[in-house]
Amino acid sequence: MLRVGINGYGTIGKRVADAVRAQPDMTVVGVGKTSPDYVAERARALEYDLYAPAERAERFDTAGINLAGTTEELVRASDVIVDATPGGIGAENYPLYAEHDTPAIFQGAEEDELVDTSFNARSNFEAAADAEYTRVVSCNTTGLCRLLTPLEEAYGVEKARVTLIRRGGDPVQSSRGPIDDILPDPVSIPSHHGPDVKTVLPDIDIDTLGTKVPATHMHLHSVNVTLASSPEPEAVRSRLAEESRLFLIPEGVGVDGAGALKELAHDAGRPRGDLWENCVWEESIAVEDSDLYCFQGIHQESDVVPENIDALRAMFGLADREESMRMTDEALGVGLTLDSASRPRYAADGQ
Numbered sequence: 201m202l203r204v205g206i207n208g209y210g211t212i213g214k215r216v217a218d219a220v221r222a223q224p225d226m227t228v229v230g231v232g233k234t235s236p237d238y239v240a241e242r243a244r245a246l247e248y249d250l251y252a253p254a255e256r257a258e259r260f261d262t263a264g265i266n267l268a269g270t271t272e273e274l275v276r277a278s279d280v281i282v283d284a285t286p287g288g289i290g291a292e293n294y295p296l297y298a299e300h301d302t303p304a305i306f307q308g309a310e311e312d313e314l315v316d317t318s319f320n321a322r323s324n325f326e327a328a329a330d331a332e333y334t335r336v337v338s339c340n341t342t343g344l345c346r347l348l349t350p351l352e353e354a355y356g357v358e359k360a361r362v363t364l365i366r367r368g369g370d371p372v373q374s375s376r377g378p379i380d381d382i383l384p385d386p387v388s389i390p391s392h393h394g395p396d397v398k399t400v401l402p403d404i405d406i407d408t409l410g411t412k413v414p415a416t417h418m419h420l421h422s423v424n425v426t427l428a429s430s431p432e433p434e435a436v437r438s439r440l441a442e443e444s445r446l447f448l449i450p451e452g453v454g455v456d457g458a459g460a461l462k463e464l465a466h467d468a469g470r471p472r473g474d475l476w477e478n479c480v481w482e483e484s485i486a487v488e489d490s491d492l493y494c495f496q497g498i499h500q501e502s503d504v505v506p507e508n509i510d511a512l513r514a515m516f517g518l519a520d521r522e523e524s525m526r527m528t529d530e531a532l533g534v535g536l537t538l539d540s541a542s543r544p545r546y547a548a549d550g551q
């Protein structure tokens with residue numbers, strides 16, 4: 201059993217903890233928190249051992265929340281740390297992990313230079329073999345890598361151009377609102393997402409434009425890919441439908457946007473209404489000469505979760521790509537269909 205510590209128990213960390221717990225070959229040592237808030241209470245309710253920096257212990261004590269130890273003890277007790285702290289804090293935590301020879305996985309907001317490899321399971325699983333430090337790329341980059349890799353394999357990608365219509369903040373990020381605006385973000389082109397894709401797929405020619413809108417549910421990608429060949433749209437649909445982490449939204453079922461997608465996820469019993477898959481509108485897949493177009497929705501809070509699990513297996517040689525993705529998908533229930541079982545497969549035992 202791989203012993204995994206999760207440092208940073210927010211939007212991503214809490215989901216990764218539950219996902220690790222759902223796997224047959226890994227276990228959660230505990231979760232690192234800095235504040236004794238409702239999220240810490242929920243972690244205890246889920247029977248996760250809580251760890252905090254030594255200088256924060258008194259706060260937890262005052263709040264009546266028991267700690268299992270310090271963050272340093274969590275690092276020592278773990279085979280590997282998944283660092284899910286806010287951007288830049290991971291880099292600050294790096295020396296602690298290095299000091300204890302504890303490998304670590306960082307998240308998308310950290311710099312590629314911090315790690316041995318940036319990671320997406322479908323695109324470069326093997327690159328993380330024996331890596332001590334890996335970065336699971338951001339939600340948007342993950343979504344782009346998942347789409348571009350099968351397109352590159354099947355048809356060749358000459359050039360990708362993607363406009364990202366990004367949610368202004370996660371539902372819990374009240375500090376980012378209230379807002380009522382539409383921003384080019386960044387106003388300079390390209391946005392950082394294209395170069396970030398190249399940390400995983402160095403040979404892909406891609407330009408990205410970023411915008412931000414006052415929404416919290418999901419991101420929307422408007423995609424144009426010039427292919428090296430001119431497949432029929434139906435062939436592209438069939439090819440993409442083979443990918444377990446791409447959900448092709450069937451035509452005519454009334455899923456007209458992020459709100460409906462989230463509703464579908466809740467109806468399907470997904471924990472926290474999570475959508476681990478890219479959600480590609482089947483009807484939007486069009487090919488003009490060799491130009492492919494489509495829209496895809498990306499659930500920013502959850503698409504990187506299965507990737508963190510696969511990164512753990514890749515780093516420790518626990519399985520090859522196909523086997524790891526299969527195990528992860530099966531344990532979580534990845535592979536949404538309209539008649540997916542309405543049974544959460546992701547919560548802690550007995551929850």
Ligand code: NAD
Binds near residue numbers: 212213232309
């Ligand atoms: P978050 O703010 O929701 O959670 C971060 C947690 O870490 C918070 O609970 C915070 O209190 C805690 N924390 C802060 N400093 C800490 C420290 N020194 N030690 C331990 N815990 C500490 O952030 P998030 O949205 O989960 O983002 C985490 C990482 O995941 C970032 O790199 C982010 O870019 C990436 N990411 C976020 C999203 C998203 O949409 N939320 C999507 C993909 C990737």
